[in-house]
Amino acid sequence: MTTTLDPELEQLVYERPDSLVDCATHYCPGCTHGVAHRLIAEVIDEMGIREKTIGVASVGCSVFAYNYFNFDFVQAPHGRAPAMATGVKRVLPDRFVITYQGDGDMASIGMAEVVHAAARGENICVFFINNANYGMTGGQMAPTTLPGQKTSSSPSGRDIETQGYPIRAAELLATLDGASYVVRRSLHDPKNIRLAKKAIRTAFEVQARGLGFSMVEMLSICPTNWGMTPLQSLQWLEEKMVPYYALNDFKVHPAVAEIRI
Amino acid sequence: MARELWKGNEAIAEAAVRAGCQAYFGYPITPQTELLEYMSRRMPELGRAFVQAESELGAVNMVYGAACTGVRVMSSSSSPGVSLMMEGISYIAGTEVPAVLVDVMRGGPGLGNIAPAQADYNQIVHGGGHGDYYPIVLAPASVQEAVDLTVLAFDLAEKYRSVTVVLLDGSLGQMMEPAEMPPMQPLKKEFPAWATRGAENRERRMLSSIYLNPPDQEVTNLRLLRRWKEVEANEVRFKTYYLEDAEYVVMGFGSAGRVALSAVRAARAEGIKVGLLRPITVSPFPVQAVDAAVRQCKAGLVVEMNAGQMLEDVLRVNNNRIPFEFFARMGGIVPFPDEILAEIRRLAQGKASLEGHPRDRWLERVAAQA
Amino acid sequence: MQTDIIIAGFGGQGVLFAGQLLAYAGLGEGKEVTWIPSYGPEMRGGTANCTVIIADEEIGSPMVRNPQAVIAMNRPSLDKYEPLMRPGGLLVVNASMVDRKVKRTDLRVVEVPANEIAESLGDKRMTNMVLLGSLIANLPIIQLTSIETALKEHLPERHHRLLPQNYQALAKGAELLAA
Numbered sequence: 001m002t003t004t005l006d007p008e009l010e011q012l013v014y015e016r017p018d019s020l021v022d023c024a025t026h027y028c029p030g031c032t033h034g035v036a037h038r039l040i041a042e043v044i045d046e047m048g049i050r051e052k053t054i055g056v057a058s059v060g061c062s063v064f065a066y067n068y069f070n071f072d073f074v075q076a077p078h079g080r081a082p083a084m085a086t087g088v089k090r091v092l093p094d095r096f097v098i099t100y101q102g103d104g105d106m107a108s109i110g111m112a113e114v115v116h117a118a119a120r121g122e123n124i125c126v127f128f129i130n131n132a133n134y135g136m137t138g139g140q141m142a143p144t145t146l147p148g149q150k151t152s153s154s155p156s157g158r159d160i161e162t163q164g165y166p167i168r169a170a171e172l173l174a175t176l177d178g179a180s181y182v183v184r185r186s187l188h189d190p191k192n193i194r195l196a197k198k199a200i201r202t203a204f205e206v207q208a209r210g211l212g213f214s215m216v217e218m219l220s221i222c223p224t225n226w227g228m229t230p231l232q233s234l235q236w237l238e239e240k241m242v243p244y245y246a247l248n249d250f251k252v253h254p255a256v257a258e259i260r261i
Numbered sequence: 262m263a264r265e266l267w268k269g270n271e272a273i274a275e276a277a278v279r280a281g282c283q284a285y286f287g288y289p290i291t292p293q294t295e296l297l298e299y300m301s302r303r304m305p306e307l308g309r310a311f312v313q314a315e316s317e318l319g320a321v322n323m324v325y326g327a328a329c330t331g332v333r334v335m336s337s338s339s340s341p342g343v344s345l346m347m348e349g350i351s352y353i354a355g356t357e358v359p360a361v362l363v364d365v366m367r368g369g370p371g372l373g374n375i376a377p378a379q380a381d382y383n384q385i386v387h388g389g390g391h392g393d394y395y396p397i398v399l400a401p402a403s404v405q406e407a408v409d410l411t412v413l414a415f416d417l418a419e420k421y422r423s424v425t426v427v428l429l430d431g432s433l434g435q436m437m438e439p440a441e442m443p444p445m446q447p448l449k450k451e452f453p454a455w456a457t458r459g460a461e462n463r464e465r466r467m468l469s470s471i472y473l474n475p476p477d478q479e480v481t482n483l484r485l486l487r488r489w490k491e492v493e494a495n496e497v498r499f500k501t502y503y504l505e506d507a508e509y510v511v512m513g514f515g516s517a518g519r520v521a522l523s524a525v526r527a528a529r530a531e532g533i534k535v536g537l538l539r540p541i542t543v544s545p546f547p548v549q550a551v552d553a554a555v556r557q558c559k560a561g562l563v564v565e566m567n568a569g570q571m572l573e574d575v576l577r578v579n580n581n582r583i584p585f586e587f588f589a590r591m592g593g594i595v596p597f598p599d600e601i602l603a604e605i606r607r608l609a610q611g612k613a614s615l616e617g618h619p620r621d622r623w624l625e626r627v628a629a630q631a
Numbered sequence: 632m633q634t635d636i637i638i639a640g641f642g643g644q645g646v647l648f649a650g651q652l653l654a655y656a657g658l659g660e661g662k663e664v665t666w667i668p669s670y671g672p673e674m675r676g677g678t679a680n681c682t683v684i685i686a687d688e689e690i691g692s693p694m695v696r697n698p699q700a701v702i703a704m705n706r707p708s709l710d711k712y713e714p715l716m717r718p719g720g721l722l723v724v725n726a727s728m729v730d731r732k733v734k735r736t737d738l739r740v741v742e743v744p745a746n747e748i749a750e751s752l753g754d755k756r757m758t759n760m761v762l763l764g765s766l767i768a769n770l771p772i773i774q775l776t777s778i779e780t781a782l783k784e785h786l787p788e789r790h791h792r793l794l795p796q797n798y799q800a801l802a803k804g805a806e807l808l809a810a
Contacts, residue, residue, distance in 0.1 A: 051461040056326070057469075066467045072457035074329045075469035077352050080322035083314065087326025087334070088457075090310035091284050095459050113322070116315035266651070266658055266666070403689075436693055437651065437666040439658045516693075523691030597696040 017041035019050045021070045030230025032187040032220040033061060036129055037068055039197045040098070043204055044071070053096040054088050056081040058110075060102035061135040079110020082117035085124045096207055098125045103144040104134045107169045111143075114173065114215075121178030121212035125203040128169060128215055131222040132241060139225025143167040146244055151225070166244065170217045174250035181206045181214035182251040188219065188237045192247070198261055205259045212253070219245055264439040269404045270295035272440050273337070273363055273427065276411035278303055281446040282361070283332040284310035286323035290342045291375040292431035293365035297337065309448075317342040321349030321362075328358040329468045331456030332449060333415050337363035339431070340381050341372060344389065350424055351390025355470030357485070358455075359418035363411070363427045365434040368593030376593025377431035379515060382570035385426050386544040393482050395489040397425040397496065398544035402519040404438035410541070412443050421492055428543065430516050430566060432595055489545075498541040499550045503529060507536030509608045510554040512575055513564035514540045516595060521564045524601035533609045543571065551578040560613035561585045562604050566595065569620040576619070584613035587623045632687050634772045635695040637712055638759075639669075639680035640704025640725070645759030649702070650681035652763065655781035656773045657685040665693045678707060685772055700770050702762045704728060704745075713738075721809065723766050725758065739809040741765050748803050754793070757800040764804025775805055 016022055019041035027033045044050050050071050057065040059078035066073030076084040081099035089097040099106075106114050106128050114126060133151050134140040140153040144166050148157040158166075174182040181203055185196035196218055203214035219241050221233035228236060267275070274296045277285070285304055287297040297313065304311035310327065314320035320336045327334040338346060343364045353360050366381045368374040383389075386398050397417050401407035410427055418425040452458060457466050472478035502522055504510065513521045518539035525537045538554050540547045554561065560583055563572045569587050579585055588604045590596040607613065614622060636653065640646045650666050657664040662685050669680040682698070684690050700721040703709040705728040716722060718737040727746030743765050749757040760782075767775050779798055786794065 052459045054457055054459060063471065066469065069465075070460075071465050072460050073465070073467045073469075074326065074356075074457050075467070075471060076322060076325070077348055080318065080325075080349070083319040083322035084326035084329075086312060086314075086319075087284065087286065087323035087328070088330055089326075090312060090323070091327045091330045091332050091334075092458060112315050113319055116319060120312070264658065266655055266664070432667060432693060435668060437654060438690075439664060519690075520692040520694075522689070526691065595692075595694055597694065598692045599696060 017045040019044040019070050021068050023068065025068055026064055027061065028224040030221065030223040030233065031061075032218075033129065035187050035193060036127065036196075036218050036220065037065070039193070039200050040100070040127060041069065043197065043201045046201070047204055047208070049096050049204070052094070053098065054092070056085045056088065056097065056099040058099065058101040058105040059136075060105045062100050062102055062129065063136065065100045079105050079108070080113055081105065081110065082113040082122065082124065082126060086117055086120070086122050089122060089124050093123070096125070096204065098127060100127045101129070102135065103128070103130045103132070103142045103169075107143040107167050115176070118173045118176045118179040118213045118215065121180070123207055123210055123212055125207055126213070126215040127200065128217040129220045130169070130217055130245065131220040133222055133225050135222050135225055139222070144169070146240060168245060170215065170250050173215055178213055179215065179251050180212040180253035181256045183249045184217040184219065184245055184247050186219040186237065186242060186247055188221070188234045201261050202256065202259055205261065206256055209255070209259075211255055264441045266437050267404050267408070267440045268295060268435065268437050269407055269429065270365065270434040271299045272404050272408050273411050274299035274303065275442055276408040277335050277361070277415070278307065279443050279445045280412040280415040281333045281448050282309070282335050282415065283448050284327040284334045285336065286312050286314050286320040286327070286334075287336050288314050288317045288320050288338065288342060290339045292367055292377070292434050293337050293339045293363065295434070296363065296365070317345035318348065321346040324360050325349050325353050325356070325358070328353060328360045329356070329457050331452035331458065333361075333419070335361040335363065337365065339365045339367045340369050340378070343381060343384070347384070347390040350396070351392055351394060352470050354390065354394035354396065354424050354485070355392060355481075356468050357422040358468065359422055359425070361411070361414045361418050361425050361427070364429070366428065366430045368591075374593045375431065377433070377516060377566065377595055378591065378593050379430050379517060379566035380568070380570070380591065381428065382543065382565070382567055385428050394424070394485060395492070396544060397421065397423050397492060398428050398542065399425065400428045400514040400541060400543045401433065402515050402539060404433070404436060405440040406541070407433060408440045408442060417496060421488055423488070423492070428515070432516050493545040496542060497545050497547050497549070499547040500539045500541060501550070502537040502539070504536030504538060504554065507534050507557065508559050509533065509535040509605065510538055510558040510561045511535060511564060511601070511605065512538045512540070512551065512554070512561060512571075514543050514571060517564045517566050520596050520598055521601050523598035524605055527598060527602045528605040528609070533605060535605050535608070540571070546574050548578050551575055555579050555582050558583060560608045562601075562608055563587050563619070564596065564601055564604075565589050567591060572619060581615060584615045585619050586613050587619035589623065633690065634685045634700065634770065635698050636683045636685075636700040636702070636766070636770075637680055637695070637698040638683070638702040638704070639678070639708035639712060642679045644679070644704045645756065646679040646704060647681050649759040649763045650683045652778055652781045652785065653683045653685070653773070655785055656777035657683075659777045659780055660773055662687060662773075663690050665690050667693045680708065700766060702766055704758070704762065706730060709733070721766070721770050723762055723769070725762055727758070739769065741769055741807050741809045743804060743807050745804070749800060752796055752799050752803065754796060757797055760797050760800035761804035764801035765807045767801075768805035768807070769809045775801060
């Protein structure tokens with residue numbers, strides 16, 4: 001028996017944003033990169049700025065971000081995305097320029113670039129994916145790896161005596177006067193995903209108003225390298241990462257606080 | 262436009278401005294800092310982009326980003342800073358976007374000193390970044406030539422979607438000479454079909470140096486190589502002095518070349534039939550001009566402010582046909598003409614040799630003097 | 632034809648500016664010129680010197696080992712350059728700052744009490760102009776009027792009221808001829 005849908009009653013409730021390309025991604029099953037991509041794309045669609053946005057991809061799992069976003073994209077050397085974004089934005093100040101970077105890229109090799117982009121108050125948005133390891137190269141220790149966390153290059157667990165402490169990038173960048181909006185969100189459940197989207201929207205609004213540097217850190221999962229199922233990963237994120245990486249607004253410029261979304 | 266007295270570094274900056282450079286990104290380092298300082302005044306005055314970056318790494322990647330928008334963009338640095346830029350240079354070359362870099366060379370390796378040297382020849386000409394790429398490298402020997410070649414650098418970078426380097430030593434950067442500035446070109450209003458400036462009413466564009474599929478990378482490598490063959494065929498530049506009837510030839514680029522000019526004149530005054538070949542493009546290297554000089558002359562001398570880096574390119578062309586000798590000052594020391602004159606006299610006395618390597622013989626002479 | 636001149640002294644004595652004026656004047660007369668400062672570690676070491684070459688053809692080496700003319704504004708500069716000068720060369724010594732006689736006998740020497748002359752004209756800072764005037768009078772490669780023009784064009788506008796004094800300083804120096 002077949003059912004015929006009544007076109008009058010049919011309602012499209014979910015579709016691919018125009019700002020995403022209709023293609024399969026290379027991300028592992030369960031990975032939250034897809035969620036982050038979608039949130040950014042939805043915001044760009046909602047603001048109607050797809051044709052005015054230029055993305056800067058990084059090196060790591062998100063190296064192919066430019067394949068998935070349906071707007072102009074350039075691809076930076078490892079860690080240099082904020083510098084490259086500076087170059088684009090200074091030449092094209094009326095375009096929206098974003099970087100999409102992982103934790104190895106932004107918080108390790110690219111620390112100088114992001115700190116100085118923030119200090120200069122570059123009018124760009126940095127979207128920072130923190131999944132507590134180097135995903136692309138197979139799960140090595142990242143600057144965000146938790147104390148005791150086992151990775152392929154900290155096989156006995158991160159030893160703070162020899163391998164030091166994780167870097168809380170959002171808190172660090174929030175100390176800089178040039179940064180206008182610096183927050184941390186998480187992608188582990190629908191409520192937090194909605195909050196992340198709101199933060200992404202705020203970041204774009206900050207750029208639209210010329211208020212300077214914004215960074216949205218998103219706690220993410222890496223089931224493949226963590227050696228867990230996606231569900232276990234989401235639980236691990238909530239139980240282990242959130243206590244270490246507080247979900248908070250670390251820097252909200254007074255002018256940003258007035259933005260209503 | 263009248264000739265005015267310009268300091269080398271500042272002349273290059275103004276020439277870049279007039280060539281329509283829309284964005285400059287740099288980091289202070291002696292002996293190129295005047296270039297950055299000049300740009301810090303001049304670019305904002307014209308409403309163009311200037312950023313003093315956090316490092317040379319930052320600067321070169323800002324250049325990379327701006328280059329992707331299709332505008333004329335440049336950076337400048339000196340040897341240790343240029344080493345840091347090598348990553349970006351390779352990416353820019355691999356992405357096939359045009360960019361201009363000025364390297365005002367100083368003594369090295371390492372921190373070295375701030376005095377003039379030519380020891381970045383290999384790094385720049387033969388590629389200090391990774392992968393197969395071919396930068397166009399222009400080596401001025403005077404402030405006027407630095408001005409002219411800076412303008413040319415932007416044209417060639419655009420024409421061949423290539424990294425183009427203006428390679429000079431610190432003395433030329435610090436020196437003042439008369440120069441005539443080119444007319445002010447308007448900024449570009451039309452942009453190439455690859456430029457990423459926002460996908461307005463068109464398909465999105467991507468600029469990247471990544472070709473994960475090896476056959477695709479090979480296609481790119483071949484494209485770069487074929488484009489380089491075009492550069493080699495069309496863009497070789499050099500200057501000769503007193504070479505028409507020369508029996509001996511001196512070769513040197515940049516400041517070493519102009520110091521050699523004084524020595525060649527002094528030797529001519531002594532009746533020695535010697536001429537000078539000064540490569541202006543050290544990449545593409547003036548192979549045919551060197552070959553012609555080898556065919557014409559009895560012996561040659563290469564003079565450099567490094568340990569014989571261009572020497573190897575000359576010897577490859579010479580292919581052991583005529584004896585070549587080598588003379589250098591290093592570590593930030595500019596040779597005086599009389600030192601080169603003594604070497605020219607040795608050539609004229611038939612003391613040039615085909616045995617062994619010119620660098621080894623020069624080292625022995627240095628040891629004997631010490 | 633090429634003339635090479637080294638001007639040497641302490642930082643602050645106007646060594647580099649005097650050299651630049653010479654270069655501007657040469658340029659004004661349509662000649663080829665180069666000006667290159669002492670450049671290297673000594674750049675910050677208290678002594679300053681510059682080499683100026685004035686020629687009627689493309690200039691080769693911007694630096695010279697054996698200069699044809701030297702202005703020695705202090706004792707260390709005299710000690711350094713006297714032995715290096717070409718025979719028959721012109722040596723202009725700031726006698727106010729040098730406590731010894733020139734040793735070489737194969738040079739044309741002018742001893743100029745430049746500090747005192749400058750002070751008598753109202754400003755010690757014109758010492759370099761006095762010495763430059765003497766150099767030009769004894770080395771007729773460019774006209775004194777070209778130096779004056781260069782000075783007018785390149786002295787910052789706010790100092791233009793000092794121009795007449797500076798012209799006087801040049802003229803005073805130019806009265807002193809080599810023996």
